[in-house]
Amino acid sequence: MLKVKSAGLGFRHGSAVNPVLQDISFRVEACGSCAIIGPSGCGKTSLLFLLAGLLQPTAGSIEITGNPRSGTILQNFGLFPWKTVGQNIGLGLVIQGANRDRVHRRVEQLLDEMGLVGFGEHYPGQLSGGMQQRVALARALAVDPEILFMDEPLSSLDALTRERLQNLILDVWQSKKITTVLVTHSIEEAVFLGKRIIVLSRRPGRVLRIVENSEAGCIDYRQTENYFHQCTELRAILQGEYDGQEA
Amino acid sequence: MGRKRDILFAALILLVLWEISALLLKSMALPEPWVVLLDTFGKLADGSLLDDLAISSSRALLGILLALFTAVPLGLAIGAEKSLGKRLSPFIYLLYPVPHVVLLPLIIICFGIGNFSKIFLIALIVFFQILVTTRDAAKNIHRNYFSAMQTLGASKWQIYRHVILPASVPKILTAMRISIGTAVAILFFVESFATTTGLGYIIMDSWGRADYVGLYTGIICMAALGFSLYLLLDRIERRICAWTQTG
Numbered sequence: 001m002l003k004v005k006s007a008g009l010g011f012r013h014g015s016a017v018n019p020v021l022q023d024i025s026f027r028v029e030a031c032g033s034c035a036i037i038g039p040s041g042c043g044k045t046s047l048l049f050l051l052a053g054l055l056q057p058t059a060g061s062i063e064i065t066g067n068p069r070s071g072t073i074l075q076n077f078g079l080f081p082w083k084t085v086g087q088n089i090g091l092g093l094v095i096q097g098a099n100r101d102r103v104h105r106r107v108e109q110l111l112d113e114m115g116l117v118g119f120g121e122h123y124p125g126q127l128s129g130g131m132q133q134r135v136a137l138a139r140a141l142a143v144d145p146e147i148l149f150m151d152e153p154l155s156s157l158d159a160l161t162r163e164r165l166q167n168l169i170l171d172v173w174q175s176k177k178i179t180t181v182l183v184t185h186s187i188e189e190a191v192f193l194g195k196r197i198i199v200l201s202r203r204p205g206r207v208l209r210i211v212e213n214s215e216a217g218c219i220d221y222r223q224t225e226n227y228f229h230q231c232t233e234l235r236a237i238l239q240g241e242y243d244g245q246e247a
Numbered sequence: 248m249g250r251k252r253d254i255l256f257a258a259l260i261l262l263v264l265w266e267i268s269a270l271l272l273k274s275m276a277l278p279e280p281w282v283v284l285l286d287t288f289g290k291l292a293d294g295s296l297l298d299d300l301a302i303s304s305s306r307a308l309l310g311i312l313l314a315l316f317t318a319v320p321l322g323l324a325i326g327a328e329k330s331l332g333k334r335l336s337p338f339i340y341l342l343y344p345v346p347h348v349v350l351l352p353l354i355i356i357c358f359g360i361g362n363f364s365k366i367f368l369i370a371l372i373v374f375f376q377i378l379v380t381t382r383d384a385a386k387n388i389h390r391n392y393f394s395a396m397q398t399l400g401a402s403k404w405q406i407y408r409h410v411i412l413p414a415s416v417p418k419i420l421t422a423m424r425i426s427i428g429t430a431v432a433i434l435f436f437v438e439s440f441a442t443t444t445g446l447g448y449i450i451m452d453s454w455g456r457a458d459y460v461g462l463y464t465g466i467i468c469m470a471a472l473g474f475s476l477y478l479l480l481d482r483i484e485r486r487i488c489a490w491t492q493t494g
Contacts, residue, residue, distance in 0.1 A: 095400055
């Protein structure tokens, strides 16, 4: 389980501290899913960096019980253009010191699962955005994570590719029992993928509302009335926040 | 291949221009190209130039390699480690613009007048060209790549191995390309005195004897040496830098 207790983050500028996040508290159950949404510049990415351990909070604490293996997908995928698709996917295992055979088998298996068979020797620059995203997902999954952090993983994709990949992420979360935490600026994505939705305020980011969205978790949810209802509600909350911002 | 044809065509045009200049100038100091080429092929066929060609090639190549294997690790470290860069960059600023050729007397006192002094001077000059470029390349690697490595749990050595070095390789190769031209120029300088071998000596000796055809034969061989190094570098680049050609 992931517990965030009044976590804060500030960057120092000389003697002044520029607050990015203030008093953030929420929790994510094991095998649960959580979407973090908020206006742009509200510190969503910083929050994900805190959760993934890439940054340390300057106030409060973040507790992850059981020290689970984690996988992270950064904005713009974070793939290495000088490594082939196969090398990118296998990198986490190589870093852990896995032998060549094991890396090779795992890479083949993931290429198959992600529909990338035949692209192992390609470079990321030769693939479409949707395929690159699947490579990033495969790389994060290679180490069998128990918790998966994603920072706007689908923001640069076209609508149809987006939906297909949302389904893929849903499938990963459900079938592999991976706790997922997703940062997004898309209302539909948050409602489709987050059983719990954390809405952040404008900068400095605070928790504006925590929306329980227990029906998320099946592919057909998109076609239900409740889905539209949740989207509308979330939009209203965010709209209120934007209205305060500027006329 | 189209590129090969283009190079041959360019060579042909240069030869024609040379021929026209020689005919117009009617000077001993500019013999006609076919005379020079006949002399070159003759000397290569009877083996009288092969020793000089071999020794010049090895001096240039060893100088470049010595510079490469010292400048690249140092440049990567200075570029990637902020504190090291802060401490060492002022020295580079001061030492880089010094015309290192003037250190020749000192080098000769230290290392004698043998081959090592010649190789050392070539290496010294080329060293700074590669060092500065490598440092700048390592310094400007996008943060995302480091974050991605951090999420995979990489050690410092692994970050060098998988990110800093491969990301810098294209610029290192560009530096090498510039270095080849410099190395050949310095090669001529160090071979123009205190030696009786090498293409530089052939050129100076022919000049002294007013053997202008021999002089141009030396020049042609030196150009061919530089050109061969370029071709070698192209081949290496295609092998280790395939990803830059994928867009």
